[in-house]
Amino acid sequence: MSTRQEGAGTVVEVAGDLDMSTTPRLRERLREVAEGGARVVVVDLSGVGFMDSSGLGALVVAYRDLQDRDGWLGLAGVRRSVRTVLSITSVDQVIGIFDTARDAEAAARVS
Incomplete structure (x- = not known):
């Protein structure tokens, strides 16, 4: 997992499986980013x-946390297997999904 600034947003790149053993690290990183003042956050799930x-x-907790702070969360590079989970649960109807982190950031600017 890595974090970088891209334009006006913060990109959190995730690689590997997101399951019960790895998700706490993601949850903590997203909390740190939001508490650090980031208002536009893109989670790059291409890995x-x-x-x-x-x-x-x-992801849902981070989305709500950022919404409460007048922020924005988008997902980028979502693979088919992960997109299926987002679709089945209708999370893709709430959190925007984009091909790239740049596309997500551009969408955040227009929101």
């Missing part, structure tokens, strides 16, 4: 091949 309900929960 994630599997995500279970704990990963899904971490």
Whole structure:
């Protein structure tokens, strides 16, 4: 997992599986980013091949946290297997999904 500034946003890049053993690190990183003042956050999931309900929960919590802070969260580079989880749970109807982090940041600017 890595974090970088891109334009006016913060990109959190995730690689590997998001499951019960790895999700706490993501949850903590997203909390740190939000508490650090980031208002536009993009989670780049291009390196994630599997995500279970704990990963899904971490994204929803981060989305709500940023919303409460007048912020924005988007997802980028979502692979088909992860997109299926987001679709089945209708999370893709709430959190925007974009091809790239740049596309997500551009969408955040217009929101």
